[in-house]
Amino acid sequence: MKQMRLAKILAVGMVSAAAGGMALAQTSTTTTTMHPVTGTTTTQQTTTSSVGNIVTYAPDSDYFTFRTAANAAPVRYYYTKDTSVLDPEGRVVSLSAIRPDVPATIYYTNVGDRVVVRKVVLAQPVVVKHEETTTTTTTRP
DSSP states (O other), X not given: OHHHXXXXXXXXXXXXXXXXXXXXXXXXXXXXXXXXXXXXXXXXXXXXXXXXXXXXXXXXXXXXXXXXXXXXXXXXXXXXXXXXXXXXXXXXXOGGGOOTTOEEEEEEEEETTEEEEEEEEEOOOOOOOOOOOOOOOOOOO
């Protein structure tokens, strides 16, 4: 009886671990198109989501750079007027909410040689507490 219970617990644990691993994995889409005149086919595989940190953002440009790991090179992600930016609670915010070193999840598609962002979900940034102490010493004659 106890062996059966242990087997059930282990089975549930393995299924949960597998489901969790799939939920954290990046999704990908493969698209194959055929040119109607030349008959050539083009296959394009694109990753649709990525988790990492925003490295640079300038309001006057049409892209920001994003890094998926500390040792990975930053990649340019282009945004359009259709790109939506969400705060950690899921509310829509302006592009100005994008800041360097903010963790985010990026949803994007490949359009030609550009990575075009459809949605940015900002995560809660790491808060660095800065405490300043001032000491005043007065000497009396």
